[in-house]
Structures are given as C-alpha cells and as structure tokens.
Amino acid sequence: MSDASNDIRQAQTNLFLRLETFELQLSALYKQYAVLFPDIHDLWHEMAEEEEEHAKWVHIMIGLLEDGHHFYNLDVIKVDMLAKKIGLIEEKRVEAQQGHVTQKDAILTALSLEASVIESEVYQNIKSDAPTLPYITEKLVRETRKHNDQINQALRHLKQK
Numbered sequence: 001m002s003d004a005s006n007d008i009r010q011a012q013t014n015l016f017l018r019l020e021t022f023e024l025q026l027s028a029l030y031k032q033y034a035v036l037f038p039d040i041h042d043l044w045h046e047m048a049e050e051e052e053e054h055a056k057w058v059h060i061m062i063g064l065l066e067d068g069h070h071f072y073n074l075d076v077i078k079v080d081m082l083a084k085k086i087g088l089i090e091e092k093r094v095e096a097q098q099g100h101v102t103q104k105d106a107i108l109t110a111l112s113l114e115a116s117v118i119e120s121e122v123y124q125n126i127k128s129d130a131p132t133l134p135y136i137t138e139k140l141v142r143e144t145r146k147h148n149d150q151i152n153q154a155l156r157h158l159k160q161k
C-alpha cells in the first residue's frame, strides 16, 4: 500500500474514532439525564443504549477499513465540528451531574444534538465498497430520526403539563 493511501486510511480511522466518541458521549449524557429525570427515565435510558449501539456500528466501520474496504465521501464529516460537539456534550454532562439542568433544557440539548446529526447528513453521505455498509448507515439514520421524533414528543408532552 502506498504512503498516500496509508495516510488516507489513518485519517479516515481517526475520523471514525471521533464519531465513535461522539456517540459514546451522547450515550453518557442520556444516562445522566435518565438519573436526573426519572419521569422519562425509560426514554433516556433506551436512547442511551441505542447511542452505545451506534458507537459499536461506527467501530464496525473501522473494522471494515482495516479489512481493506474503501470509504468515500468522508469529507462531509467536519472534524472540527465533531470535536466541538464532543466538548459541548461533555460540558452538558458535567452540568447534569451537578444537577444544574431542567428537564426542558435537557430535552432541548438532546434535540439540538440529534438534529445536528440529521442536518449534517453524516450517515447518509458515508459510502463504501463494503456490501454491509448501507445496512449500517440506514440503521444509524433511522434511529437518529427516531430519537429526534421521540425527544420532540417529550417536549410537546412537557408543554402540555
């Protein structure tokens, strides 16, 4: 393998590792929200588990890269933006740990994070020669949209109270 293609592979691996961190951090945030807001504990808990699954799927993509599959279009994932989001999630998690968050704040934070994944179309844009990739990315897209809907529903419910 040429040095150039090794560099590309390394950069792509780093990108996926960051995406994996993003999903794991999101899971940790939702777990914290589950503790803080027992009346919608199950929603936060279920979403936390699914985010953990998302991290596993991203990790599988790293495995596909290692197996020699090629990935395209990864420049749609903005590394700086991802790093910023990861930092933001960490801040929000610390705030939640200290109990300085209302349920509405938590819902709005989650909504904006899920919406940012949908709007940036990260998972829609990742392409590969690996035959299993569409299954993975479709699942990630579907569940991110589902989270968005579920959180929106929780927000509507909160407003009706």
Ligand SMILES: [Fe+2]
Pocket: 023, 026, 050, 051, 054, 144
């Ligand atoms: Fe996710």
